[in-house]
Amino acid sequence: MQNELGRTIESLRKAKKLSLRAVSDITGLSFSYIRDLELGVNRSTKQPVNPTTETLQKLATAYDHPLENLLKLAGLVEVANAFEKILNDPDINDKKKEAVRILMAMDDSDESLDRVIGILNALK
Template sequence: MDQQEFGQYIYNLRKKKKMSIRMLEDLSGVSNSYISQIENGIRRPSPDVLKKLYAPLDISYVELMVGAGHWSEDELLEAFNENEVFKEQVDLEEFLNKNNITFKGVIITDHDKKLIKFYLETLCSDRTKED
Protein backbone atom coordinates (compact mmCIF):
# COMPACT_ATOMS: atom_id res chain seq x y z
CA MET A 1 0.00 0.00 0.00
CA ASP A 2 1.19 3.51 -0.67
CA GLN A 3 1.78 6.17 1.99
CA GLN A 4 -1.73 7.63 1.65
CA GLU A 5 -3.39 4.20 1.95
CA PHE A 6 -1.24 3.35 4.95
CA GLY A 7 -2.25 6.60 6.62
CA GLN A 8 -5.92 5.75 6.06
CA TYR A 9 -5.27 2.28 7.43
CA ILE A 10 -3.78 3.72 10.66
CA TYR A 11 -6.70 6.15 10.90
CA ASN A 12 -9.20 3.28 10.55
CA LEU A 13 -7.39 1.18 13.18
CA ARG A 14 -7.44 4.11 15.60
CA LYS A 15 -11.13 4.83 14.98
CA LYS A 16 -11.99 1.14 15.36
CA LYS A 17 -10.44 1.32 18.84
CA LYS A 18 -12.48 4.50 19.49
CA MET A 19 -9.32 6.48 20.20
CA SER A 20 -8.61 10.11 19.61
CA ILE A 21 -5.19 11.11 18.33
CA ARG A 22 -4.40 12.42 21.82
CA MET A 23 -5.30 9.05 23.36
CA LEU A 24 -3.04 7.25 20.90
CA GLU A 25 -0.31 9.78 21.73
CA ASP A 26 -0.68 9.01 25.45
CA LEU A 27 -0.62 5.25 24.89
CA SER A 28 2.21 5.16 22.37
CA GLY A 29 4.44 8.12 23.18
CA VAL A 30 4.25 9.26 19.54
CA SER A 31 3.28 12.93 19.25
CA ASN A 32 -0.22 13.75 18.00
CA SER A 33 1.24 15.88 15.19
CA TYR A 34 3.36 12.95 13.97
CA ILE A 35 0.33 10.63 14.11
CA SER A 36 -1.69 13.19 12.16
CA GLN A 37 1.04 13.40 9.51
CA ILE A 38 1.04 9.60 9.20
CA GLU A 39 -2.75 9.45 8.88
CA ASN A 40 -2.76 12.21 6.26
CA GLY A 41 -0.13 10.42 4.17
CA ILE A 42 2.46 13.16 4.73
CA ARG A 43 4.92 11.03 6.66
CA ARG A 44 6.00 7.40 6.50
CA PRO A 45 6.68 6.15 10.04
CA SER A 46 10.03 4.63 10.91
CA PRO A 47 10.27 1.09 12.33
CA ASP A 48 10.89 2.63 15.77
CA VAL A 49 7.63 4.59 15.59
CA LEU A 50 5.76 1.48 14.44
CA LYS A 51 7.09 -0.36 17.51
CA LYS A 52 5.35 2.25 19.65
CA LEU A 53 2.06 2.10 17.72
CA TYR A 54 1.39 -1.60 17.24
CA ALA A 55 0.25 -2.49 20.76
CA PRO A 56 -2.16 0.45 21.30
CA LEU A 57 -3.64 -0.20 17.84
CA ASP A 58 -3.93 -3.93 18.61
CA ILE A 59 -2.13 -4.97 15.42
CA SER A 60 1.06 -6.93 14.82
CA TYR A 61 4.34 -5.12 14.35
CA VAL A 62 5.02 -7.24 11.27
CA GLU A 63 1.73 -6.17 9.67
CA LEU A 64 2.58 -2.51 10.25
CA MET A 65 6.08 -2.98 8.82
CA VAL A 66 4.65 -4.56 5.67
CA GLY A 67 1.92 -1.93 5.38
CA ALA A 68 4.39 0.94 5.78
CA GLY A 69 6.57 -0.53 3.06
CA HIS A 70 9.57 -1.40 5.23
CA TRP A 71 9.18 -5.10 4.41
CA SER A 72 7.55 -6.65 1.38
CA GLU A 73 5.38 -9.71 1.88
CA ASP A 74 7.78 -11.69 -0.34
CA GLU A 75 10.81 -10.64 1.74
CA LEU A 76 8.99 -11.58 4.92
CA LEU A 77 7.99 -14.99 3.58
CA GLU A 78 11.52 -15.64 2.32
CA ALA A 79 13.04 -14.70 5.69
CA PHE A 80 10.51 -16.85 7.50
CA ASN A 81 11.22 -19.87 5.27
CA GLU A 82 15.00 -19.47 5.57
CA ASN A 83 15.09 -18.92 9.31
CA GLU A 84 15.58 -22.15 11.22
CA VAL A 85 14.31 -20.51 14.42
CA PHE A 86 10.80 -20.46 12.98
CA LYS A 87 11.03 -24.16 12.10
CA GLU A 88 12.03 -25.28 15.58
CA GLN A 89 9.55 -26.78 17.95
CA VAL A 90 8.97 -24.51 20.95
CA ASP A 91 8.34 -25.87 24.43
CA LEU A 92 5.58 -23.63 25.81
CA GLU A 93 6.41 -24.39 29.43
CA GLU A 94 9.99 -23.24 28.85
CA PHE A 95 8.73 -20.20 26.94
CA LEU A 96 6.32 -19.24 29.72
CA ASN A 97 9.13 -19.33 32.26
CA LYS A 98 10.87 -16.48 30.46
CA ASN A 99 10.41 -12.92 31.73
CA ASN A 100 8.62 -10.04 30.03
CA ILE A 101 5.99 -11.94 28.09
CA THR A 102 3.13 -9.78 26.86
CA PHE A 103 -0.20 -10.39 25.15
CA LYS A 104 -1.58 -7.46 23.14
CA GLY A 105 0.68 -5.14 25.10
CA VAL A 106 -0.37 -6.45 28.53
CA ILE A 107 2.33 -8.01 30.71
CA ILE A 108 1.66 -11.65 31.61
CA THR A 109 2.14 -12.02 35.37
CA ASP A 110 3.43 -15.12 37.17
CA HIS A 111 -0.16 -15.85 38.20
CA ASP A 112 -1.28 -15.60 34.56
CA LYS A 113 1.49 -18.02 33.59
CA LYS A 114 0.31 -20.54 36.20
CA LEU A 115 -3.22 -20.34 34.83
CA ILE A 116 -1.97 -20.79 31.25
CA LYS A 117 0.14 -23.80 32.30
CA PHE A 118 -2.86 -25.31 34.12
CA TYR A 119 -5.03 -24.86 31.04
CA LEU A 120 -2.40 -26.43 28.78
CA GLU A 121 -1.88 -29.35 31.18
CA THR A 122 -5.63 -29.96 31.21
CA LEU A 123 -5.83 -29.67 27.44
CA CYS A 124 -2.98 -32.11 26.88
CA SER A 125 -3.62 -34.51 29.79
CA ASP A 126 -5.08 -37.30 27.66
CA ARG A 127 -2.54 -37.05 24.87
CA THR A 128 0.80 -38.75 24.48
CA LYS A 129 4.00 -37.14 23.21
CA GLU A 130 3.59 -38.91 19.88
CA ASP A 131 0.18 -37.35 19.16
Template sequence: MKEERSVNENFSSMILYLRKKKNMSLREVSDVTGIDPAYIHKLEKGKRTSPSYPIIEKLALAYGVDTVDLLEVSSNNSGRSTVSLGQLLLSNNFTVDGVDDFSPSAKKALLDLIDLIVSFTWDKESMFEDIYEAMHAIDDLKQELYG
Protein backbone atom coordinates in the same frame (compact mmCIF):
# COMPACT_ATOMS: atom_id res chain seq x y z
CA MET B 1 22.08 11.04 -4.18
CA LYS B 2 20.35 9.40 -1.23
CA GLU B 3 17.01 7.73 -1.95
CA GLU B 4 14.28 8.85 0.45
CA ARG B 5 12.52 6.10 2.38
CA SER B 6 8.72 6.21 2.48
CA VAL B 7 5.82 3.98 3.45
CA ASN B 8 3.16 2.55 1.19
CA GLU B 9 0.26 4.91 0.51
CA ASN B 10 -2.08 2.44 2.29
CA PHE B 11 -0.25 2.94 5.58
CA SER B 12 -1.97 6.24 6.39
CA SER B 13 -5.42 4.78 5.72
CA MET B 14 -4.60 1.72 7.81
CA ILE B 15 -3.45 3.59 10.91
CA LEU B 16 -6.43 5.95 10.71
CA TYR B 17 -8.76 2.94 10.35
CA LEU B 18 -7.15 1.20 13.33
CA ARG B 19 -7.40 4.31 15.51
CA LYS B 20 -11.07 4.80 14.63
CA LYS B 21 -11.74 1.09 15.20
CA LYS B 22 -10.27 1.41 18.70
CA ASN B 23 -12.34 4.57 19.19
CA MET B 24 -9.23 6.47 20.26
CA SER B 25 -8.50 10.16 19.88
CA LEU B 26 -5.13 11.41 18.69
CA ARG B 27 -4.44 12.51 22.25
CA GLU B 28 -5.24 9.03 23.62
CA VAL B 29 -2.89 7.40 21.11
CA SER B 30 -0.26 9.95 22.05
CA ASP B 31 -0.71 9.18 25.75
CA VAL B 32 -0.25 5.46 25.09
CA THR B 33 2.63 5.73 22.63
CA GLY B 34 4.46 8.92 23.56
CA ILE B 35 4.19 10.03 19.92
CA ASP B 36 3.20 13.66 19.34
CA PRO B 37 -0.47 13.83 18.24
CA ALA B 38 0.41 16.24 15.43
CA TYR B 39 2.88 13.68 14.05
CA ILE B 40 0.25 10.91 14.22
CA HIS B 41 -2.20 13.19 12.41
CA LYS B 42 0.37 13.87 9.67
CA LEU B 43 0.99 10.12 9.32
CA GLU B 44 -2.75 9.50 8.99
CA LYS B 45 -3.07 12.21 6.32
CA GLY B 46 -0.04 10.94 4.39
CA LYS B 47 1.89 14.16 5.02
CA ARG B 48 4.67 12.27 6.85
CA THR B 49 5.76 9.21 4.95
CA SER B 50 8.81 7.80 6.70
CA PRO B 51 8.04 6.70 10.26
CA SER B 52 10.80 4.81 12.01
CA TYR B 53 10.49 1.20 13.14
CA PRO B 54 9.99 2.27 16.80
CA ILE B 55 7.09 4.55 15.75
CA ILE B 56 5.43 1.73 13.79
CA GLU B 57 6.02 -0.64 16.70
CA LYS B 58 4.41 1.77 19.20
CA LEU B 59 1.40 2.32 16.95
CA ALA B 60 0.95 -1.43 16.45
CA LEU B 61 1.02 -1.96 20.20
CA ALA B 62 -1.50 0.84 20.81
CA TYR B 63 -3.86 -0.55 18.17
CA GLY B 64 -3.50 -4.17 19.23
CA VAL B 65 -2.06 -5.46 15.97
CA ASP B 66 1.15 -7.33 15.24
CA THR B 67 4.05 -5.07 14.40
CA VAL B 68 4.82 -7.35 11.45
CA ASP B 69 1.34 -6.75 10.01
CA LEU B 70 1.68 -2.97 10.28
CA LEU B 71 5.18 -3.17 8.78
CA GLU B 72 3.79 -5.20 5.89
CA VAL B 73 1.16 -2.54 5.17
CA SER B 74 3.87 0.13 5.34
CA SER B 75 6.11 -1.74 2.89
CA ASN B 76 6.64 -0.31 -0.57
CA ASN B 77 7.49 -3.71 -1.97
CA SER B 78 6.88 -3.01 -5.63
CA GLY B 79 7.52 -6.64 -6.53
CA ARG B 80 4.05 -7.62 -5.35
CA SER B 81 1.38 -8.19 -7.91
CA THR B 82 -2.21 -7.05 -7.57
CA VAL B 83 -4.56 -9.84 -6.59
CA SER B 84 -8.33 -10.02 -6.66
CA LEU B 85 -10.22 -9.49 -3.44
CA GLY B 86 -11.52 -13.04 -3.74
CA GLN B 87 -8.01 -14.45 -3.96
CA LEU B 88 -6.91 -12.29 -1.04
CA LEU B 89 -9.80 -13.32 1.21
CA LEU B 90 -9.85 -16.98 0.29
CA SER B 91 -6.09 -17.46 0.63
CA ASN B 92 -5.66 -15.73 4.00
CA ASN B 93 -6.99 -15.97 7.51
CA PHE B 94 -8.35 -12.74 8.95
CA THR B 95 -10.44 -11.33 11.76
CA VAL B 96 -13.37 -8.93 11.70
CA ASP B 97 -14.59 -7.42 14.96
CA GLY B 98 -13.39 -10.33 17.02
CA VAL B 99 -14.64 -13.07 14.69
CA ASP B 100 -11.45 -15.03 14.15
CA ASP B 101 -12.71 -18.08 12.35
CA PHE B 102 -13.98 -17.31 8.88
CA SER B 103 -14.71 -20.69 7.33
CA PRO B 104 -14.43 -21.07 3.55
CA SER B 105 -18.23 -20.83 3.30
CA ALA B 106 -18.27 -17.64 5.44
CA LYS B 107 -15.56 -16.16 3.21
CA LYS B 108 -17.66 -17.02 0.17
CA ALA B 109 -20.73 -15.41 1.76
CA LEU B 110 -18.68 -12.27 2.44
CA LEU B 111 -17.45 -12.19 -1.15
CA ASP B 112 -20.99 -12.71 -2.43
CA LEU B 113 -22.14 -9.75 -0.35
CA ILE B 114 -19.33 -7.54 -1.65
CA ASP B 115 -19.97 -8.60 -5.25
CA LEU B 116 -23.67 -7.86 -4.78
CA ILE B 117 -22.99 -4.38 -3.40
CA VAL B 118 -20.60 -3.59 -6.25
CA SER B 119 -23.19 -4.73 -8.80
CA PHE B 120 -25.95 -2.44 -7.49
CA THR B 121 -27.06 0.35 -9.81
CA TRP B 122 -28.37 2.16 -6.72
CA ASP B 123 -30.79 4.45 -8.47
CA LYS B 124 -34.25 5.47 -7.32
CA GLU B 125 -35.93 2.69 -9.28
CA SER B 126 -33.81 -0.15 -7.91
CA MET B 127 -32.72 1.06 -4.47
CA PHE B 128 -35.35 -0.83 -2.44
CA GLU B 129 -34.80 -4.01 -4.41
CA ASP B 130 -31.04 -3.62 -3.89
CA ILE B 131 -31.56 -3.19 -0.14
CA TYR B 132 -33.76 -6.28 -0.02
CA GLU B 133 -31.11 -8.35 -1.84
CA ALA B 134 -28.41 -7.00 0.47
CA MET B 135 -30.46 -7.99 3.53
CA HIS B 136 -30.60 -11.58 2.30
CA ALA B 137 -26.86 -11.63 1.58
CA ILE B 138 -26.15 -10.20 5.05
CA ASP B 139 -28.40 -12.86 6.57
CA ASP B 140 -26.50 -15.57 4.67
CA LEU B 141 -23.20 -14.21 6.01
CA LYS B 142 -24.51 -14.02 9.58
CA GLN B 143 -25.78 -17.60 9.34
CA GLU B 144 -22.33 -18.75 8.21
CA LEU B 145 -20.65 -16.88 11.05
CA TYR B 146 -23.01 -17.55 13.94
CA GLY B 147 -25.12 -20.49 12.84
Protein backbone atom coordinates in the same frame (compact mmCIF):
# COMPACT_ATOMS: atom_id res chain seq x y z
CA MET C 1 -4.40 11.14 -1.12
CA GLN C 2 -3.95 8.83 1.84
CA ASN C 3 -1.65 5.85 1.64
CA GLU C 4 -2.56 2.34 2.72
CA LEU C 5 -0.56 2.58 5.96
CA GLY C 6 -2.28 5.86 6.82
CA ARG C 7 -5.73 4.52 6.11
CA THR C 8 -4.99 1.44 8.19
CA ILE C 9 -3.72 3.26 11.28
CA GLU C 10 -6.56 5.77 11.10
CA SER C 11 -9.06 2.92 10.82
CA LEU C 12 -7.45 1.10 13.76
CA ARG C 13 -7.57 4.26 15.88
CA LYS C 14 -11.22 4.87 15.08
CA ALA C 15 -12.12 1.22 15.69
CA LYS C 16 -10.64 1.58 19.18
CA LYS C 17 -12.58 4.86 19.57
CA LEU C 18 -9.37 6.71 20.43
CA SER C 19 -8.65 10.36 19.78
CA LEU C 20 -5.31 11.48 18.38
CA ARG C 21 -4.46 12.86 21.83
CA ALA C 22 -5.31 9.54 23.51
CA VAL C 23 -3.01 7.68 21.10
CA SER C 24 -0.37 10.32 21.75
CA ASP C 25 -0.63 9.66 25.49
CA ILE C 26 -0.38 5.89 24.96
CA THR C 27 2.52 5.95 22.49
CA GLY C 28 4.49 9.04 23.44
CA LEU C 29 4.23 10.24 19.83
CA SER C 30 2.88 13.71 19.16
CA PHE C 31 -0.73 13.80 18.06
CA SER C 32 0.21 15.95 15.06
CA TYR C 33 2.78 13.34 13.95
CA ILE C 34 0.20 10.58 14.30
CA ARG C 35 -2.16 12.59 12.09
CA ASP C 36 0.65 13.15 9.58
CA LEU C 37 1.17 9.37 9.51
CA GLU C 38 -2.52 8.87 8.88
CA LEU C 39 -2.40 11.38 6.03
CA GLY C 40 0.90 10.00 4.73
CA VAL C 41 2.44 13.45 4.48
CA ASN C 42 4.12 15.91 6.80
CA ARG C 43 1.68 18.81 6.67
CA SER C 44 4.47 21.35 7.30
CA THR C 45 6.93 20.19 4.66
CA LYS C 46 4.49 18.45 2.27
CA GLN C 47 6.95 15.53 2.19
CA PRO C 48 5.98 11.88 2.64
CA VAL C 49 6.19 10.58 6.20
CA ASN C 50 8.46 7.55 6.69
CA PRO C 51 7.89 6.09 10.16
CA THR C 52 10.59 4.14 11.95
CA THR C 53 10.18 0.57 13.13
CA GLU C 54 10.01 1.95 16.68
CA THR C 55 7.11 4.23 15.75
CA LEU C 56 5.25 1.39 14.09
CA GLN C 57 5.86 -0.80 17.14
CA LYS C 58 4.29 1.81 19.39
CA LEU C 59 1.24 2.06 17.15
CA ALA C 60 0.95 -1.73 16.80
CA THR C 61 0.98 -2.06 20.58
CA ALA C 62 -1.53 0.77 21.08
CA TYR C 63 -3.92 -0.73 18.54
CA ASP C 64 -3.26 -4.39 19.43
CA HIS C 65 -2.40 -4.98 15.79
CA PRO C 66 0.35 -7.16 14.27
CA LEU C 67 3.57 -5.20 13.83
CA GLU C 68 4.41 -7.24 10.74
CA ASN C 69 1.37 -5.86 8.94
CA LEU C 70 2.29 -2.24 9.68
CA LEU C 71 5.90 -2.90 8.64
CA LYS C 72 4.74 -4.28 5.30
CA LEU C 73 2.38 -1.37 4.73
CA ALA C 74 5.27 1.02 5.47
CA GLY C 75 7.48 -0.72 2.93
CA LEU C 76 9.73 -2.28 5.55
CA VAL C 77 9.26 -5.73 4.07
CA GLU C 78 12.68 -7.09 5.06
CA VAL C 79 12.03 -6.48 8.75
CA ALA C 80 8.51 -7.88 8.53
CA ASN C 81 9.77 -10.94 6.67
CA ALA C 82 12.40 -11.59 9.33
CA PHE C 83 9.76 -11.54 12.08
CA GLU C 84 7.42 -13.75 10.06
CA LYS C 85 10.20 -16.21 9.25
CA ILE C 86 11.00 -16.68 12.93
CA LEU C 87 7.37 -16.93 14.03
CA ASN C 88 6.42 -19.35 11.24
CA ASP C 89 9.49 -21.58 11.42
CA PRO C 90 8.41 -25.03 12.71
CA ASP C 91 11.98 -25.70 13.89
CA ILE C 92 11.86 -22.79 16.35
CA ASN C 93 10.21 -23.80 19.61
CA ASP C 94 7.23 -21.98 21.11
CA LYS C 95 9.24 -20.46 23.96
CA LYS C 96 11.65 -18.78 21.54
CA LYS C 97 8.71 -17.54 19.48
CA GLU C 98 7.16 -16.13 22.64
CA ALA C 99 10.42 -14.33 23.40
CA VAL C 100 10.43 -12.82 19.89
CA ARG C 101 6.82 -11.65 20.31
CA ILE C 102 7.72 -10.02 23.64
CA LEU C 103 10.74 -8.30 22.11
CA MET C 104 8.61 -7.06 19.23
CA ALA C 105 6.00 -5.67 21.62
CA MET C 106 8.33 -4.00 24.09
CA ASP C 107 9.20 -0.35 24.34
CA ASP C 108 12.28 0.51 22.26
CA SER C 109 13.76 2.86 24.84
CA ASP C 110 17.47 2.47 25.49
CA GLU C 111 16.77 1.69 29.15
CA SER C 112 14.40 -1.18 28.28
CA LEU C 113 16.74 -2.57 25.65
CA ASP C 114 19.74 -2.34 27.99
CA ARG C 115 17.84 -4.34 30.64
CA VAL C 116 16.90 -7.03 28.13
CA ILE C 117 20.43 -7.21 26.73
CA GLY C 118 21.80 -7.50 30.27
CA ILE C 119 19.43 -10.35 31.09
CA LEU C 120 20.24 -12.16 27.84
CA ASN C 121 23.98 -11.79 28.39
CA ALA C 122 23.60 -13.18 31.91
CA LEU C 123 21.86 -16.26 30.52
CA LYS C 124 24.60 -17.11 28.00
